[in-house]
Amino acid sequence: MNNPDESTIQRWLKGELEGNELKQMEAWAEENATELEAKMGWDALGDEIAQALPSEQEPPYADFFNERVKHHAVELVETPPATKASPLWKRFNWILAPTAVAGMVFCFYLGTRIDQETTAIEQSVAVLEEVYTPASGVHSEVIISGDSTVIVLDGLDEIPDALDIVSGETGQGLSPRMMVKTERESFYF
Amino acid sequence: MIIRLFCALTILFTSLGSAADLGKEVIGRMQVQVYFATNGEPSIAGKALKKPSPAVEKKLKSLRRTSFKHYRVLGVDRQPVFRSYENWLTPLKPSEELLLSFEPRGKAQSGKMMLDLELWQSRKKIMKAGPTLEKGKPLYIFGPKWRGGRLLLAIELVELLQ
Amino acid sequence: MGAVASESAGNGGDGPTDQVLVQRAQSGDYRAFDQLVTRHRGKVYAMIVNMIHNDADAWDLAQDAFVKAWKALPKFEHRAQFSTWLFRISHNVVYDWMRKKKVMSEGELDDQMLDSSRIDSAAPTAPKIPARPDEQLVQNERRAEIEKALSQLSDEHRETILLREVQGMEYTEIADIMECSKGTVMSRLFYARKKLQTLLKP
Structure with a gap:
């Protein structure tokens, strides 16, 4: 598609294009995204959104977060994730058994x-x-x-x-001794 | 008369309640000693701190290939081991910078007790282990650094009642 | 973005690269995976919070994403960046959750469903999460307006905006994460932008 006219662009932005016309418009948009953004006057609002919302935010109780992941990923599973297929030489490990005995x-x-x-x-x-x-x-x-x-x-x-x-000085934070174990597990781990 | 009756009933019900909770039976005693190990000036940890006995100091120096020159006792705590409840050791009381929680795993056998042990530093869990302890064989942990030295814990089952 | 993972990707110049950590983790080294969790949890959590506006559930879902990533690690073939692959898993986790919550719909959402004023940060499914320091920003009217406007988009449109404008991802990456064509990404992105411009007109 060569430069689409304004009407086509507006129909596209409203979600009104279909089939081949839609595919061509999408392909054009991909090639001309910057121009299209400028045309829409998007840059300022885009920047506002980027500044208003965090791209990164540490989860609360971050150490606990990691430990919960490990608990569910590893500790609750009897066997670790399968590793990739053994190399050829490992397939001759049948000889190991009598050697081991x-x-x-x-x-x-x-x-x-x-x-x-x-x-x-x-x-x-x-x-x-x-x-x-x-x-x-x-x-x-x-x-x-x-x-x-x-x-x-x-x-x-x-x-x-x-x-x-x-x-007798201590760092900040809630003492784990103040909670029973089950309650502590949910707070800390 | 009424007061005596009330007291007697209170004692009766309390003892019945306690007897019903076998989990609170004391089956042993745990102890932790914390040492300050340093190659620098040991008084930086505190001027009135005692040195461990010569036998203990010799033992501490033998734990690793590279030992420290000086050791000082920072604190000690001893607490009962409950059959089914966890308990806490606070060796630097009233500081809670280092805490140990422990709970037995099953019955002691052949003079040994298996425990769930958690070491806490600054109210964060830094280590969890499942040691089997017996009297006379402490578990040693080289912990965090402080004031140019390092804290060394000696965790011991000092009494086994089962 | 190229299809081949960059060796320098993901570490911010500090410590082993994602690729190295992933390889170690694939060999069974959980500590390597734990480093990946630490490195990427901020982005995953932020993305999910921005999507579903529920701190407590986002906390659980972010963990689910990492657990699934660990289990699926043998299948990761280093053809894309680990972070992109992780975001794809997070995308699936969030959408599965939404399906269960019956939030998914064909068109625009009911604007009450994900209204930012209905944030529930005291859900019993997670530790009591204290008010975020950045809850102060709720007082910033513009941010509240932006969040409200985003909540009026469909899940796909909202996610496309978040991945592009907030996470700064390339169109190819977004297509990979959302498992759609680049063309579809473009359509959703520009449609969402148009809608937001209308909703956020001063």
């Missing part, structure tokens, strides 16, 4: 030789089932140190130096 027999033999100290470490290793850090940017590392289990949390916010926690 042989390995287990060997390890069992070794295990009968392991002393008390190692047994204590195995018990310590069993201390933790999972460590979950809800805040983004925070990650945990579990270290077995002798007979002790150590969790190292990295990426936490620093407690402000000015906050005198020894004297």
Whole structure:
């Protein structure tokens, strides 16, 4: 379509075009969107709308938001999302089973030789089932140190130096102790 | 006479009520100690803070390959473990900058208790874990940084009544 | 917008790109996906709030969108930007919700249905959401007029305006999100603009 006349444009804007005429008008509009906007005197109102309405707005209780997503995405599902098809070499993993059996027999033999100290470490290793850090940017590392289990949390916010926690100062916010667990879960997580 | 009767009935009904809620039975005691670990000047955390005992300090220094030079005790709290209710540890009381909530998961077995443990900093949950604790084996957590050092928590099941 | 995702897209120059995070998430790394949630939740939430004018339901729907995105991640093939794909999922979530609420209609909506003065921010489906700081802007009459005018458009027209004018998306992206042709985007956009000009005449 060459330049449509004013009547065609107005009919289009009113939603009155159909079929081929509509397709041609749409194609023309796509090529000449800027001109059409200027013709309509749209720019000023477009800018007003862009300024009046937020393009981005953090949801309330943002940490809780993330944790709820994780809860529904991962924790309520028994198996993680399917990964892509295995590469060819993984399809020969049938050979792993007999190898694994042989390995287990060997390890069992070794295990009968392991002393008390190692047994204590195995018990310590069993201390933790999972460590979950809800805040983004925070990650945990579990270290077995002798007979002790150590969790190292990295990426936490620093407690402000000015906050005198020894004297009893605390940051802002509603104390989670003030709520019963079920109520707290809906407020925080 | 009427007052005595009233008191007796109150005690009776209260005890009946408590007995009915087995969930509130105390099955153990949990403790958390918070230490300030730093390579700088330890008095920055507070001038009157005590050092841990030499044995404890040796233990704290052994936890990681890179240990801190100085340790000070910032606070301690000990609370009962209820059979079916969660409870809270507030080691820096009255500050709630660090809080721990805990609740047992099922019955203790072979001297060990599995717990749901949540660590809170500045009223935000920063960690959730499911440790199995036993007496004499604290769980250590290296937590947030503060005043050039780091807070280190030692969480321990100090008593198991089951 | 090109059809191939840009490697530099989505990170604002800070941290790994969306493409890197998506690849990690597709391998099962939920922390990578959590970073994507943090990065994109503001836009998704704002878009849904602007669409349905209900803070509490928008909060739930925004989460639904991310949960669906996580589950559909294996199917994401990096041919479009992650943000566009995420907006498409959000679009479907919102429309499913609207269908259930029986708000969808052929023509213009009843102007009472989504009147901004009927914002319900105390719905029991979500935590008690305090009055938004930007609720102050409701006092700005012009904003209230704009929201009221938008609420008088059909869902498709309103969404097209929001994606173009507020989110700044290209026509191709909008077509991708709304699963329609570019031509249809143009028709809806200019029709909605014309209608808004009439409604918002000074």
